[in-house]
Amino acid sequence: MESLHDFARLSHNQITTNSWDLRAAVEGCARAGIPWIGLWRDKVQAHGIAASRRLVDEAGLRVSSLCRGGWFPAATKEERQARIDDNRRAIEEAAALGTDVLVLVCGPAPDRDIVAGRAMVEDAIAQLLPDALAGGIKLGIEPLHPMFAADRSVIVTLAEANRLMEVFQSDALGVIVDAYHVWWDADIFAQIERAAGHILGFHVSDWPVPLPDTLLGRAMMGDGMIHLRPLRAAVEAAGYRGPIEVEIFNRAIWDTPGDEVLHLLKQRYLAHV
Amino acid sequence: MESLHDFARLSHNQITTNSWDLRAAVEGCARAGIPWIGLWRDKVQAHGIAASRRLVDEAGLRVSSLCRGGWFPAATKEERQARIDDNRRAIEEAAALGTDVLVLVCGPAPDRDIVAGRAMVEDAIAQLLPDALAGGIKLGIEPLHPMFAADRSVIVTLAEANRLMEVFQSDALGVIVDAYHVWWDADIFAQIERAAGHILGFHVSDWPVPLPDTLLGRAMMGDGMIHLRPLRAAVEAAGYRGPIEVEIFNRAIWDTPGDEVLHLLKQRYLAHV
Numbered sequence: 089m090e091s092l093h094d095f096a097r098l099s100h101n102q103i104t105t106n107s108w109d110l111r112a113a114v115e116g117c118a119r120a121g122i123p124w125i126g127l128w129r130d131k132v133q134a135h136g137i138a139a140s141r142r143l144v145d146e147a148g149l150r151v152s153s154l155c156r157g158g159w160f161p162a163a164t165k166e167e168r169q170a171r172i173d174d175n176r177r178a179i180e181e182a183a184a185l186g187t188d189v190l191v192l193v194c195g196p197a198p199d200r201d202i203v204a205g206r207a208m209v210e211d212a213i214a215q216l217l218p219d220a221l222a223g224g225i226k227l228g229i230e231p232l233h234p235m236f237a238a239d240r241s242v243i244v245t246l247a248e249a250n251r252l253m254e255v256f257q258s259d260a261l262g263v264i265v266d267a268y269h270v271w272w273d274a275d276i277f278a279q280i281e282r283a284a285g286h287i288l289g290f291h292v293s294d295w296p297v298p299l300p301d302t303l304l305g306r307a308m309m310g311d312g313m314i315h316l317r318p319l320r321a322a323v324e325a326a327g328y329r330g331p332i333e334v335e336i337f338n339r340a341i342w343d344t345p346g347d348e349v350l351h352l353l354k355q356r357y358l359a360h361v
Numbered sequence: 362m363e364s365l366h367d368f369a370r371l372s373h374n375q376i377t378t379n380s381w382d383l384r385a386a387v388e389g390c391a392r393a394g395i396p397w398i399g400l401w402r403d404k405v406q407a408h409g410i411a412a413s414r415r416l417v418d419e420a421g422l423r424v425s426s427l428c429r430g431g432w433f434p435a436a437t438k439e440e441r442q443a444r445i446d447d448n449r450r451a452i453e454e455a456a457a458l459g460t461d462v463l464v465l466v467c468g469p470a471p472d473r474d475i476v477a478g479r480a481m482v483e484d485a486i487a488q489l490l491p492d493a494l495a496g497g498i499k500l501g502i503e504p505l506h507p508m509f510a511a512d513r514s515v516i517v518t519l520a521e522a523n524r525l526m527e528v529f530q531s532d533a534l535g536v537i538v539d540a541y542h543v544w545w546d547a548d549i550f551a552q553i554e555r556a557a558g559h560i561l562g563f564h565v566s567d568w569p570v571p572l573p574d575t576l577l578g579r580a581m582m583g584d585g586m587i588h589l590r591p592l593r594a595a596v597e598a599a600g601y602r603g604p605i606e607v608e609i610f611n612r613a614i615w616d617t618p619g620d621e622v623l624h625l626l627k628q629r630y631l632a633h634v
Contacts (some may be wrong), residue, residue: 196570200588206547235508237545238586239570248547272510274479274521297469297512299575313511315473 099124101335151187152331159195160212220260228288230264266291284326372397374608424460425604432468433485493533501561503537539564557599
């Protein structure tokens with residue numbers, strides 16, 4: 089398939105330049121000619137929600153998604169309720185920021201019972217969907233890599249995310265396909281097809297060998313083993329034509345000047361995505 | 362379900378005491394009253410195949426499996442053939458050591474094409490099955506955790522191992538269920554049921570949080586997040602009543618005196634498996 093020829097769909101997920109605050113990230117995107125930005129709640133809260141929205145608007149950017157809601161399972165009913173309430177605030181923040189996608193990282197089980205943890209996720213989504221619908225926000229379930237099953241998400245395959253999506257059959261619920269998390273899956277192309285019409289985001293980065301760290305080990309596109317282009321072809325065949333977020337947790341990249349990072353990721357986006 | 366009440370099925374995979382050579386591991390098992398041992402080719406070769414067999418026999422131990430064959434994908438036809446030939450030698454070694462199980466760690470793709478890598482695995486197994494049948498050896502496909510998809514195995518779910526097993530429908534081919542590699546899988550209980558009658562081994566360890574390292578991070582049973590007992594119940598319901606190997610790659614455990622390790626793993630085996 090063809091490479092991308094312009095940056096119309098490129099989104100800078102701001103975690104990729106984690107040392108930049110919100111203003112620096114927005115201004116960096118504007119300088120680099122990157123039209124989309126993926127925002128994080130902590131950065132936005134530090135700047136203020138309304139002020140962040142103004143900054144983004146004045147720079148002419150659009151917000152591809154807000155990271156992140158989720159983290160649903162907890163040991164007590166009270167704590168689970170507190171997390172649902174926090175997700176309600178995240179839905180409001182997403183709407184205020186002018187995006188329609190809230191990314192869900194579903195969270196780990198509070199104990200060894202991953203099956204019960206998954207049930208808690210399903211219950212939380214059921215409670216949040218009316219709020220999401222009312223707010224015009226779509227919840228995007230992002231399956232994480234199975235190596236995060238114990239500490240970040242009980243949802244670790246696109247098959248599981250699709251199953252949840254099909255349970256609810258709601259316009260306010262879909263899935264996020266992040267290459268780093270799903271590339272290894274022998275069933276991934278079938279699962280992307282199954283998600284057709286409900287894909288809310290496509291995230292790219294790469295998997296270096298050896299992997300230096302599970303959380304901070306992911307690499308710039310082209311520096312690892314992921315064949316990104318067939319994954320893009322698959323999400324496009326499934327109807328997704330929205331922004332493509334570059335989302336990289338990597339200490340060395342965080343320590344690189346942000347303008348250099350954006351320059352490099354633009355090159356790699358055309359060459360590898 | 363009930364805990365285990367004795368050590369009749371306990372096997373010490375000798376990687377768990379990696380600082381011990383073959384003789385030390387055999388003598389350690391004998392002292393500890395552990396009736397089974399899982400052997401590694403490098404340790405056995407260092408001691409000599411026939412001499413290893415004598416040592417094991419004289420100690421009254423039985424060999425649960427030989428680790429490991431596999432590592433099939435390679436960039437050239439010649440290199441792939443060399444690996445198949447090496448696996449033929451591993452089959453002979455397994456037979457000489459008195460076990461009927463050769464564990465397959467299938468290997469990574471030589472490039473970004475994981476799909477092609479999987480086809481190379483299938484081709485290699487096709488070539489090896491006549492040798493395995495002739496030698497009275499069963500090849501046990503061990504799916505590794507998906508975090509090893511880029512550098513150790515293109516086979517990363519029990520579903521894929523089952524699919525290969527069903528392609529060939531051979532008495533000489535089955536699967537190994539290692540809890541560390543498969544515990545995260547929402548489909549694991551269905552896949553264990555699908556493997557009924559073809560499970561050749563059950564390996565236990567644990568997944569600590571945080572995981573300090575992908576390869577050397579696994580922990581002693583009870584020190585992590587894996588609910589081992591339901592997995593044992595599932596493999597037993599699927600007909601597996603053979604040895605249960607404790608297989609732990611962990612630097613701190615390797616640096617602990619072997620007798621202490623065996624003492625602890627016996628306790629944890631009764632408490633958690």
